[in-house]
Amino acid sequence: MLPAAELDAPQQAGPVRRAWARWWVPVLAVYAASRVVSTVLLLIFASVQGQNPWTGAHPDYFSFATIWDGLWYNIVAVSGYPSSLPTVDGIHVTENAWAFMPGYPGLVNVVMFLTRMPWAPAAVTVSVLCGAGAALVFYRLMLRVGLSASTSLFAVVLFCVSPVSPLFQLAYAESLYVLLLATALLLLVERRYGWLFPVVTVMAFTRPSGLAFALALGMHVIYRWVVRRRDPFPVRDRILSVSLTVFSGLAGLAWPAIAALATGSITAYTDTELAWRAPYIGYQHLVPFSSWFQGAYWWSNTMLGLPGWLGIAVLVVVLALFAVALFSPGVRRLGVDLWFWIVAYALYLLAVFFPQSSTFRLLMPLFPLLGAMALPRRRVYRVGMVVLFVALQVGWLAVAWGVDGADWSPP
Template identity: 60%
Template structure:
């Protein structure tokens, strides 16, 4: 069958399996803060951050930051970017659909689009069979349930895969509007700016092997500057609306206060703080170092090298961004989704036994992630 049909079948089959998982869990779900007992699929799929996106779509953002009893900024809508709830709101207005249905539908459709673009991205570096199995890995990944819930990940991945594809094809000017929309969908623009900067430097160093065509260098620099501006734009908008220069960072820090209290954001400190909280100061620091070294070793492995320099630069840039600003907790597994090009590397080995093991292992981990992170069990401290 045509490549696009094969991709749609693969992604659709994976979504059927995940739907079964979610329906089984929904049937056994007790009453909770978001739903009654045994909710409908769309209600079960629009819990957690889906409620915040719902608030943004219906009410927008607060002009005054909510404060806790001890005077700190509490959790609020400024932590959530506007593009996904805006798209869902448009769908609601055009179709008359309720929030939950419209939100899940947008996520699923964007997920199918992301799968198609991911295949094209993999085909830039991999053969047809490997690229298609890369889409299989992408579709059944342990956190792939986020492709069919009321989260912004599907839409962000569609834009991110498109941006990476444009870069591999050296279409820098077309990349600029994609960066703008992507940067207001999920916080990723600063990571992408670092990636673009490294890409430009590498091309300048390797100009004999990969010279810039006329007008490529100025447009590549334009894309990089755009990504930097977009990366700082949302905190600036939050400042302008609320009057607090730290409105966005204070809002983000509110989510980690249950673990380590209210602290200032110090770059590269959150992982040491987090793993110190999880496993103790001595072993926490050791574990951070081991994670960094392990990821660096993975980037140098043969399957990951098959992705080419540019995709490896993105993997390194986003991983460095996570290390700099994010606090490790259960939602960190979802925040690893933009590392999706690794699915192409996982697909490189051709052994059938290996590939069956990858699919079955991914589905088992997906079920475990849903049990731990998505299902609500009383006071739940493992948000997805």
Template identity: 65%
Template sequence: MITRRRAALVRYRVLPWWARVSLIYIAARIVSTVIILAIAAGQGANPWTGAHPGYFDFATIWDGHWYFIVAVTGYPDQLPMTADGHVGENAWAFMPVYPFLVRGLMIVTTLSWPVVSVAVSVIAGLGAALVFFKLMAHVLSDARTAMFSVVLFCVAPVSALFQLSYAESLHTFLLVLALYLVVRRRYGWLVPVIAVMAFTRPSGLAFALFLGLHVIVRFATRTREPFPWRERIVVSLIAVFSAIMGLAWPAIAALVTGDVTAYTDTELAWRSAYIGYQHLVPFAPWFQSANWWLNSQSGFPVGGLVVVLLIVAFALSLLIAPVRRLGADLRIWVLSYGVYLLAVFFPQSSTFRLLMPMFPLLGAVAQPKSLIYRVAMVCVFIAAQAGWLLLCWGVDGADWTPP
């Protein structure tokens, strides 16, 4: 038995890198499938499926149904209004690349939405894992640590999104490709990637901030790494392009509906169940959420204090040695995305999903070489994945924990 295991390990190690990444990804998806099927077996009737749904039906609930609506009917030219005159939840909150891509493939293959939408997510997730290995191998200069980073990437607590009917899988592929292009200084290829990425998930503004900070850091360190004028101009222009793309979808929503704030009002509709209908005030949502979740009868601002402590902890985490080893570019991205979330996102149960673009930090988690540590991390991640699926994906009556 031991000899067979060693032989299998030897055969695995001599495989090309892309084959090893693919095997890791497939194995992780099998684990996720088992967890999803186990939860589906105990799932009761809900707004999207009957009791005990099959895999594909269960994989297309929650926002998957909104993407299906977009794929089939497109976007409304009139915003739905609530009884008290506010904009209600509607399809403008969901960007078009993923649902339109799936729709096109449905027409070509004649397959159903559940099958094609899940297939697109699975394939995009594999692409993301492959590029993520190249990214980690470049910044860490250690192939084994880079490969373990891929293991963590594939079994991460929200990695089941790689096989669910959500746009996150496709967006992650585009994002990791964009980051890889930046660290390799292949700036010209960023333009089409950013253009598609900005219409897949909200990302243009965060990536624009990242590129702006990238220019500043490269200029400040130009004695160690030359930063020619041509590259300075190109990256600066691409940062502006990314900012424009970040504002393009709200502009399109405004143009089609005739309502200047159509997109932001639509997004705010989802948080109205917590704090009512309010205007979007940058950097206020985290404090609003913390005050809602941690309301203190004493009047002491517990929520605000917690947010400040989280900000300090996040900033300090970017300074620890394993994170510094990822290089300036990836740390700048994590910082930029963190600032973006702090500015616009209202924390609730979907926070775990919204943290997915911070995946470069897995390269820091992967660095300890102890076998016990690595096995333990994989087990913890799989257990957390099961917990996330059970808490957020499974539907329990009037569920307040959407993924």
């Protein structure tokens, strides 16, 4: 007969094991541990931060977490949007609040009202909680596309320690947007089109996304039609999916339309967005698919003093390598729907964005690729990836978040 102590041990350990066996517990544990790491890094950078346009020297955590675009979101939350576009010379539109959509500051406003917290802690709280939700949904998404539980959990590890993951605890809209996007992708994979309508709506008013998601949906609809004989495409699904594609496209155009109506300028939104690239290449019209080539030429010629064509050549090589990677076994393992999103969003970025320091943040919606990066199972690879990602966090904070005088490298 076993001693009483030995009989009691399994019973005492049982609740712990049962709790850990619940899928969400290890995911939240990974998220919490990663936030501790990022918090330490942010506090270190705050301790050496000098006086800047947003804070005094050595700011506290919440002050440091709400600089850069955090101030713009605060302006939106407090003052809304201007009825007329500010200009730098009476002609060219300058930076203003219309570049920042109302989803995130609106949610922070609700939290402020319910909790009576001031802006900074309320904004950080929303970001942290939305980041946790995004990690949970991302885990379910990885399982849904066929990755094992252990691989899905390591994908979450990479997601939580990725180079721009400090955004999960800063006053930026990325946490909310990634939560919505992960939810939308999960619903798309599960073909629950009806539930996607409200998600797409909120997502389109959180970060520019509607047109990219509409493109992904369009590819999804075409694919389902092509393979309908071996994978039935019922009439109900056809109607819903096509309607959703059109709806997403309209949602993507809704915010520019609202800005145009409110200001009386049909190009209010695009002119506002173009103001952020004016310090680099001056005021120009938006020509789709030209911005990255303009940026490559500028970075090579103006910043590095090298021939502009060399920067363009490097860009072409990078784009070619990315295209090859899209057809790698790891990326194809993620399934066609996530592949459609990765392609659609990459094309959207290539069409409209100008490459500069915030590009690292703008790559965040490509997070499904972390599932492919999580596939190798060797311990040395996985430990190395975590160390590399944390080191890249330090690099991102040094280059993009910390402010060095009149800093021109926004996150």
